[in-house]
Each structure stands twice: as structure tokens, then as C-alpha cells.
Amino acid sequence: MELARQALTGALDRDIRAIDDNDEFVCRPHPPGGIAKALVGGRLTAAHRRGKAMWCDTVVRGVPGPRLGIHLGMGGRLIVADAGGERAGGEPVRPDRTPRKPEWDRFTMLFADGGSLRLFDK
Numbered sequence: 001m002e003l004a005r006q007a008l009t010g011a012l013d014r015d016i017r018a019i020d021d022n023d024e025f026v027c028r029p030h031p032p033g034g035i036a037k038a039l040v041g042g043r044l045t046a047a048h049r050r051g052k053a054m055w056c057d058t059v060v061r062g063v064p065g066p067r068l069g070i071h072l073g074m075g076g077r078l079i080v081a082d083a084g085g086e087r088a089g090g091e092p093v094r095p096d097r098t099p100r101k102p103e104w105d106r107f108t109m110l111f112a113d114g115g116s117l118r119l120f121d122k
Contacts, residue, residue, distance in 0.1 A: 004072060005054055008047035008117075010080035012056075015112035016042050026106040026119065038066050039109075076106070076121035082113070 019036035021027045027035055042060030049055075052072070058065035072078070107119040 001049055001052055001054070001072070004078050005047050005049040007078045007080050008044070008054065008056060008070070010082060011109070011111070011115075011117040012044050012047060014043060014115065016040055016044075016109055017112045018110040020105070020108040020110075023106045026121075035068070035107075039068065044068065070119070072119070073121060076119055079118045079120050080115070081118075082115040 016039055019040055021030065021035040022032045024032060039058060039060060042058050042065050044056040045059050046057040047054065048057070054070040054072075056068045056070070058068060060066075070078070104120055104122050105118045106121050109117040111117075
């Protein structure tokens with residue numbers, strides 16, 4: 001879990017351009033679009049962890065915003081993409097033998113610099 005929190009640090013201080021939060025199970029208790037409405041235009045400012053629970057502090061329009069809670073479940077991983085490539089849980093992503101399917105990206109945050117944060121779970 002600490003490696004996943006470290007991967008989150010690659011998503012800090014980047015402008016949030018868009019969020020796909022349409023997976024109703026993963027994004028509960030918020031309705032589809034609720035997380036996007038609260039965070040687009042903001043930034044993640046700090047990544048925290050206690051046990052299996054992770055959360056990020058945010059700033060939206062210059063003031064402290066809501067905290068974004070993240071839980072990987074049994075098989076999820078965080079993948080942060082930037083100009084240097086993708087990293088998962090603090091480690092470079094190795095090529096996977098299985099095809100990447102869009103439905104495995106349960107939550108995606110797109111940054112203004114072209115990078116992203118994805119919660120990937122088969």
C-alpha cells in the first residue's frame with residue numbers, strides 16, 4: 001500500500017482537466033459526475049495513507065477542497081502517467097500479456113499536462 005501512496009505523489013500539484021467517475025460501485029457513495037464536479041479545475045496537494053485507506057488533500061479554485069478517498073480493493077492498482085511514462089504503485093509498468101480493456105479503468109483523472117491517474121482493476 002505504501003508503494004501505491006508513493007505512486008500518488010506523481011499526481012500531486014497537477015491541474016485536473018477531467019475526471020471519469022462513472023463507475024457507480026467504485027465511486028460510491030457519489031453519483032456519476034459528482035467527483036468530477038467537485039474536483040475539475042483543482043489539484044491534488046498531498047497523499048496520505050493509514051493501513052489500506054488512502055486519501056488526497058485537494059485545492060479547488062485556490063481554497064482547500066474535499067478529500068479524495070482511494071481504496072484499491074483486492075486487486076486494484078494506481079497507475080500515474082506523465083511525460084516519463086507510466087508507473088504503478090511506485091514501479092514502472094511492465095508490458096502485460098492481457099489486452100488492456102477500457103472497462104478495467106475504474107476511475108480516471110486527466111491532467112492539463114496530458115498525464116493521468118487511473119485506478120485499474122480487472
